[in-house]
Amino acid sequence: MELYLQHNTIESFIKSCSNINLAWASLIVEECVRLGFTYFCIAPGSRSSPLALSATGHPLTKCISCYDERSLGFHALGYGRGSRKPAVVITSSGTAVSNLLPSVNHFGTFVRYFFNLPPPGDRINARMVLTTLDSAAYYAMQAPQGPVHINCAFREPLDYTNQHWNVDCLLGLDKWFKNSEPYTKYVRMKTVSALGNYSCSVMEVLEIIEKAEQGLLLVGAIHTDEDMWAVALLARHLSWPVATDILSGLRLRKVVNSLPGLDKSILFIDHIDQILLSESAKNWIRPDVIVQIGSRITSKRVGMFLETSFPSSYILIDRHPCRHDPSHVVTHRIQANVAEFAARLCRCTFQRKRSRWTEFLTILNSVVCQEIMFQIHAKCSLTEPYVAHVIGESLYGDAVMFVGNSMVIRDLDMFGNGWMDYTTNGNNVMTHHFPDFVGTVVAGNRGASGIDGLISTAVGFAVGSNKHVFCVVGDISFLHDTNGLALLNQRAWRKPMTIIVVNNHGGAIFSLLPVAKTTSPQILEKFFYTSHDISISKLCAAHRVKHFLVQTKAELHDALVKSNMEQVDCVVEINNSIDSNAEFHRFMSMFSNYSTSQYLGYLLGVPRFKNEVDAMPVDRIDAVEYMLYRIQLSAPRTSGLSDGRFIHEGFVLKLRVEDNIVGFGEVCLYHFTILLFTCILHFFANIGCN
Numbered sequence: 001m002e003l004y005l006q007h008n009t010i011e012s013f014i015k016s017c018s019n020i021n022l023a024w025a026s027l028i029v030e031e032c033v034r035l036g037f038t039y040f041c042i043a044p045g046s047r048s049s050p051l052a053l054s055a056t057g058h059p060l061t062k063c064i065s066c067y068d069e070r071s072l073g074f075h076a077l078g079y080g081r082g083s084r085k086p087a088v089v090i091t092s093s094g095t096a097v098s099n100l101l102p103s104v105n106h107f108g109t110f111v112r113y114f115f116n117l118p119p120p121g122d123r124i125n126a127r128m129v130l131t132t133l134d135s136a137a138y139y140a141m142q143a144p145q146g147p148v149h150i151n152c153a154f155r156e157p158l159d160y161t162n163q164h165w166n167v168d169c170l171l172g173l174d175k176w177f178k179n180s181e182p183y184t185k186y187v188r189m190k191t192v193s194a195l196g197n198y199s200c201s202v203m204e205v206l207e208i209i210e211k212a213e214q215g216l217l218l219v220g221a222i223h224t225d226e227d228m229w230a231v232a233l234l235a236r237h238l239s240w241p242v243a244t245d246i247l248s249g250l251r252l253r254k255v256v257n258s259l260p261g262l263d264k265s266i267l268f269i270d271h272i273d274q275i276l277l278s279e280s281a282k283n284w285i286r287p288d289v290i291v292q293i294g295s296r297i298t299s300k301r302v303g304m305f306l307e308t309s310f311p312s313s314y315i316l317i318d319r320h321p322c323r324h325d326p327s328h329v330v331t332h333r334i335q336a337n338v339a340e341f342a343a344r345l346c347r348c349t350f351q352r353k354r355s356r357w358t359e360f361l362t363i364l365n366s367v368v369c370q371e372i373m374f375q376i377h378a379k380c381s382l383t384e385p386y387v388a389h390v391i392g393e394s395l396y397g398d399a400v401m402f403v404g405n406s407m408v409i410r411d412l413d414m415f416g417n418g419w420m421d422y423t424t425n426g427n428n429v430m431t432h433h434f435p436d437f438v439g440t441v442v443a444g445n446r447g448a449s450g451i452d453g454l455i456s457t458a459v460g461f462a463v464g465s466n467k468h469v470f471c472v473v474g475d476i477s478f479l480h481d482t483n484g485l486a487l488l489n490q491r492a493w494r495k496p497m498t499i500i501v502v503n504n505h506g507g508a509i510f511s512l513l514p515v516a517k518t519t520s521p522q523i524l525e526k527f528f529y530t531s532h533d534i535s536i537s538k539l540c541a542a543h544r545v546k547h548f549l550v551q552t553k554a555e556l557h558d559a560l561v562k563s564n565m566e567q568v569d570c571v572v573e574i575n576n577s578i579d580s581n582a583e584f585h586r587f588m589s590m591f592s593n594y595s596t597s598q599y600l601g602y603l604l605g606v607p608r609f610k611n612e613v614d615a616m617p618v619d620r621i622d623a624v625e626y627m628l629y630r631i632q633l634s635a636p637r638t639s640g641l642s643d644g645r646f647i648h649e650g651f652v653l654k655l656r657v658e659d660n661i662v663g664f665g666e667v668c669l670y671h672f673t674i675l676l677f678t679c680i681l682h683f684f685a686n687i688g689c690n
Helices: 010-015 020-034 049-057 069-083 101-105 127-141 174-178 200-211 225-238 279-284 300-309 338-347 356-378 384-394 407-415 454-465 475-480 484-488 508-512 521-528 536-542 553-566 578-603 607-614 669-687
Strands: 039-042 062-065 088-090 113-117 148-152 215-219 241-244 253-255 289-293 313-318 332-335 400-403 419-421 437-439 469-474 497-503 546-550 570-575 621-632 647-657 661-667
Touching: 010 020, 020 049, 020 127, 020 148, 039 049, 039 069, 049 088, 069 088, 069 101, 069 454, 069 484, 113 127, 127 148, 200 289, 200 313, 200 332, 215 225, 225 338, 225 437, 241 356, 279 578, 289 338, 313 338, 356 384, 356 578, 384 407, 384 469, 384 497, 384 553, 384 578, 400 407, 400 454, 407 469, 407 508, 454 469, 454 475, 454 484, 454 497, 469 475, 475 497, 497 553, 508 521, 508 578, 536 546, 536 570, 546 553, 553 570
Parallel strands: 039 062, 039 088, 113 148, 215 241, 215 289, 253 419, 289 313, 313 332, 400 469, 469 497, 497 570, 546 570
Antiparallel strands: 253 437, 621 647, 647 661
């Protein structure tokens, strides 16, 4: 940087470079900065020295280093996810660059663009270096965005050694030297279409959506607040049931009004995965039109359902042309900006239809939601579904989440609390929000669905997003990327991170797969679970990272509060076991299946379910009145349905049945919901289900 400051202009600086290698490297770094690429990830190496010296010497760059190129590649990936612009990775030749391949695969099939620069020489016009950088940048930023590779064939000298070179190779750069813009500007013409100027194919899609009787809006991974906002507006406009993936940003929602409650105009079906455990529900939920926004869906159960649901139309919208259609069911593929597509549909007038199918699906979701909440909180021990259910409540202020693969992302998708009370936090206003809720940004590496490089990616995501990141990973994922702790230690240009490690001492996901039913315990332990007794606390100590070990719900709550208050990087280790985790997951699945089947059976008038309700001693409920009460406590409840808040709440009920008999009582939120559904079912029974 001192060398830069000794010169008044970039022209004088480059012309003063001691050799042609440093001149070319300086041109490359300067053009990157002009393109907006100011974050450099530098791996130590000899052959890349000119680039490293130029990057660290530029006054507008931010540089980070790591001894592990693999971690550095994932770190750059995370930065790109958080900032929505590329990081620049500098490595030496040989196996160093090969270690970037795992992170490249997470973008897609290798690189979007490759160029092999010739060895620097003053007989080559330097403009070629700039136009090559600009072309690579254009490819990197086009949909689908991804990595590009420029090979720089530096020869000796690789340092500041003086070696004469002819500055005539800089001819034609006068204008570039005088401004601060890239040499070549790529201009994309944007097609503007008025509402009445749609193509025939778009008009066909609008007609399909308008005529849908049982439409389902499926929301996959969304990466920006703008797209989240647009999709939520579209969901409200269509009045369709909305199934949101954990990476959509709309799966975990924070209530911001004074009285927590659902936004009635958006029919979120948060627990579609658990509803589909029921065979009767799977056979009954048959949408005639599915509109999917965003890339692939996390839930394998939902994916298998899509293979057999056979809607008459399946419309997929994403900003890139790549195919996300593993089930081969997409009938209309629209390449468009999500926000633009949603805005255009919102200009159209659709007749709002609240069919019996929609109402029943909403009821089933509420039933499963309450069942999950009751079972999770009723269990005294700290379970992995409990962690997934409550972790969103720890995202204070502008905090966001980065979630690993394997079990943790599936648990969040299945058991995450869709509605969280966010009214008690003072500084929690986001730019885009509804009157009732805001979404929660959740990011992850789903390109190859692997467990490699997750800590490194999360640290990069924290730098790029400039937000407090909660990273949730499993123990095997954590052990697979302990070099990421070296990046965590370089606390620069980011807010604190909280890394939550769900440690069941092995690969718990295999205990829930079919292989666990047919394989001996010894083989499972050694070759699938990869059971271990590695001390995560000692690994953290080696990297000087704060560590909390939690084994109870109260300890988890305290650790998360401390991590937020102390504003330091920390690892929260949640101790569990594979067997207990598998048992509780099976327990949860059983109850979700049973509850869904029971309620759906009665709603559809299946005799065996109808008889069970008709056998109740009360034939008719004439009226129900209720009043919500809330009592402030000095500490969270230690029994019953406790969600960690310092309150006790419930309902005082007034129930009037036949012969004007009136009774009073008090119930908790869960049992109030069950009673309310019972009243609804009696209403359907009395008027019929036509």
